[in-house]
Amino acid sequence: MNALILQLPILPIILPLLTGALMLLVRDSWRRTRIVLPLLSLLLQVASALALLAMANGALPAYWPHGIAVYELGAWKAPFGIVLVADRLSAVMLSLSAILALASLVYSLARWDHMGAHFHPLFQFLLMGLNGAFLTGDLFNLFVFFEVLLAASYGLVLHGSGTSRVRAGLHYIAINLAGSLVFLIGAALIYGSAGTLNMADLAARLPSLAGGERTLLNAGCAILGVAFLLKAGAWPLNFWLTNAYGSAAAPVAAVFSIMTKVGVYALLRLTMLFSAAGGPAPFNGPWLFWIGLATLLFGSMAMLNEQKPQRLVSYCVIVSAGTLLAGFGIGGPTMTGATLYYLVSSVLATGAFFMLCEMIERSQSYGANVLAITMESFGVEDPVFSDRPDDVVGVIIPAAMAFLGFGFACCALLVTGMPPLSGFVAKFWMLSAALEMTPGKAPPVLSWVLLVAVLGSGLAGIIALARMGSRLFWGTQERSKPRLRVIEAGPVALLLLLSVLLALVADPAVRYLQATGEMLYAPQTYIHAVLPSASAGMPGTGGAP
Structure with missing residues (x-):
């Protein structure tokens, strides 16, 4: 039992790695094995992530002091060895990605997993890269895990063929290869100036750098920040996102909804570690806030102009990225905890929305959306309505359409932040934290700007959705009665149910994420866990970013 607890931080990486390798050896004719093996792997990943969540909350303090586990690969100490670090933030991201991946995988078993080659191995390698990025303690291995998840995503974004999918996929590959090159250049400059890529060691050395070394490090951080902002879907570097996410297969797009959050996670992690020493751009509050605000406004305006459901959800992903960056830019433990709550809610909502849109589009006749838009634009009366007798007062709604309509309404409420679901709780907590009054001091101007931007984006989302x-659901176009399978409707219902529970039982989640925000604003705890000898020279508390 003790050995298993000590090995917990490596399990989210080892499990998908081994499963992906085994799936390459499984023949296509072994259908039952191709279903059971990845499902078992995902269930174990969910269990390990939830165990890490409990351990980071102090379930067994004898093993992990302060709720931070440092796993030293090869028993080499940091900063010379490779370390994995599991804390509250890592555990939240691991749990979220595992639950979303489980829902997406179950949905794909209906038909998507056998519409292209090597879906299951690519899916597992994508999870390996995601989990590794959330756990790694140094920038070089963050680059390695970025490349693993991107390499897997290149195959997944092309899964299912189709001209639009291939065109968007090739664009996605080219842009992310350029982003990887920028990442590598930034990491090289940081290593050349600071002599380390371990994030804790880098934060400890940052205050002592001056002159040319500090200038070189600032340049490296700026270049590295561009790579993170590209992967986070921040404006103006998000021109690739809508085509890629809007054309991808539904389960792929659903799991991609957390990929932009990897860039947001990296920005938040380094911002908090660098905050005590005056973080360089863009790893500080003002830069993050204004970039997030621009992204939020861009996504909101684009939603009003979009007519295709899956592309509209892609813009919802951009809006969520902008809200996260702006929230983290405001700063403060309470705001950080509230923004993390919004992150969880938005990922669950957009993941369910992508899968729901694919099911809804099956009920639409070919070209129906284009016809409806054209008739609306030119004010053409629909002969279907004009020929109906006056005594027709309603139609019978099939159970499948009722489920799709109810699911659409729930997703719309979640992404726009309307009550009573978790999206409303998240935005209410964020805005109350931004406008929190202190004696004799009014809220800063940035807080009022965030208030207007968040409420305005919600209004734009309500109009568009x-x-x-x-x-x-109420248009005049012909539609067929969709046939929904349990393994398709079930994952969507699960994600929506989790969103409902996140609102109904909000207190444990709020307390956990509030403690996560407070932990991030005490970076010396993280640094001491990774480098015990480096804590002596660190400030007692972390400053505002």
């Missing part, structure tokens, strides 16, 4: 829902 209400128009889309009216067209999809």
Whole structure:
């Protein structure tokens, strides 16, 4: 038992690695094995992530002091060896990605997993890269895990063929290869100036750098930040996202909804570690806030102009990325905890929304959306309605359409932040934290700007999604009765149910994420866990980013 607890931090990486390798050896005719093996792997990943979540909350303090586990690969101490670090933030991201991946995988078993080659191995390697990025303690291995998840995503974004999918996929590959090159250049400059890529060691050495070394490090951080902002979907570097996510297969797009959060996670992690020594751009509050605000405004305006459901959800992903960056840019433990709550809610909502859109589009006749838009634009009366007798007062709604309509309404409420679901709780907590009054001091101007931007984006989302829902469910176009399988409707229902529970039982989640925000604002605890000898020269508390 003790050995298993000590090995917990490596399990989220080892499990998908071994499963992906085994799936390469499984023949296509072994259908049952191709289903059971990845499902078992995902269930074990969910269990290990939830165990890490409990351990980071102090379940067994004898093993992990302060709720931070440092796993030294090869028994080499940091900063010379490779370390994995599991804390509250890592555990939240691991749990979220495992649950979302499980729902996406189950959904794919209906038909998507056998519409292309090597879906299951690529899916597992993607999870390996995601989990490794959330756990790694140094920038070089962050680059390695970025490349692993991107290499797997290149195959997944092309899964299912189709001209639009191939065109968007090749664009996605080219942009992310350029981003990887920028990442490598930034990491090289940081290593040349600081002599380390371990994040804790880098934070400890940062205050002592001056002159040319500090200038070189600032340049490296700026270049590295560009790579993270590209992967986070921040404006103006998000021009690739809508085409890629809007064209991808539904389960792929669903699990991709957390990929942009890897860039946000990296920005948050380094911002908190660098905050005590005056973080260079863009790893500080003002830069993150204004970039997030621009991303939020861009996504909100684009939503009003979008007519295709899956592309509209892609813009919702951009809006969520902008909200996260702006929230983290405001700073403060309470705001950080509230923004993390919003992160969890938005990932669950957009993941469910991508899968739901694919099911809704099956009920639409070919070209129906284009016809409806054209008739609306030119004010053409629909002969279907004009020929109906006055005594027709309603139609019978099939159970499948009722489920799709209810799911669409729930997703719309979540992404726009309307009550009573978790999206409302998240935005209410964020705005109350931004406008928190202190005696004799009014809220800063940035807080009012965030208030207007968040409420405005919610209004834009309500308009865009209400128009889309009216067209999809109450339009005049012909539609077929969709046939939904349990393994398709079940994952969507699970993610929506988790969102409902996140609102109904909000207190444990709020307390956990509030403690996570406070932990991030005490970077000396993280640094001491990784480098015990480096804590002596660190400030007692972390400053505002």
